[in-house]
Amino acid sequence: QVQLVESGGGLVQAGGSLRLSCAASGRTFSSYAMGWFRQAPGKEREFVAVISGSGRITYYADSVKGRFTISRDNAKNTVYLQMNSLKPEDTAVYYCAADNSFVLLRSAPAYWGQGTQVTVSS
Numbered sequence: 561q562v563q564l565v566e567s568g569g570g571l572v573q574a575g576g577s578l579r580l581s582c583a584a585s586g587r588t589f590s591s592y593a594m595g596w597f598r599q600a601p602g603k604e605r606e607f608v609a610v611i612s613g614s615g616r617i618t619y620y621a622d623s624v625k626g627r628f629t630i631s632r633d634n635a636k637n638t639v640y641l642q643m644n645s646l647k648p649e650d651t652a653v654y655y656c657a658a659d660n661s662f663v664l665l666r667s668a669p670a671y672w673g674q675g676t677q678v679t680v681s682s
Contacts, residue, residue: 562586562671564656569676572646576680580641582656582673590614593662594632594639595669598652598678605655609641610665617662624650646680654678 563585572578582594595610609620609630618630629642639656654676657669664670 562592562658564658564671564673566654566656566673566676569654569678571679571681574646574648574680574682576646577642577644578646578678580643580654580656580676580678582639582641584637584639584656584658586637589637590634592658592660593665594630595657595659595665596630596639596641597655597657597669598650599655599675600649600652603652607666608654610662611639612662619666643678646678648680648682650678651680652678 564582566582568580590613593612596608597605598608599605611618611630611632615632627645632639656673658671659665659669
């Protein structure tokens with residue numbers, strides 16, 4: 561079992577930055593691919609970014625590529641999402657996710673956090 565707790569959400573103006581954090585329980589954090597998803601009001605949850613257990617491989621949704629950066633600190637059991645040049649359309653609840661499979665994480669991760677709200681004002 562993996563428990564995930566997100567933090568760092570909030571209200572920011574368009575063009576601003578936020579960094580989300582996700583703290584994970586367990587002693588095998590580095591064996592999990594970690595990722596971020598988001599869900600805007602009235603829309604389906606969508607994939608944002610994923611990082612491999614070692615941190616060497618990352619993959620992003622086209623909508624955030626070049627603006628968001630996913631990273632992890634395996635010594636702290638934490639994954640981050642640095643969000644720059646934020647747009648109003650980035651407004652959503654952001655969820656942290658984990659899975660043993662880098663491929664499966666992008667579609668059906670096994671573990672989810674509770675979510676953190678990010679609101680970008682215009």
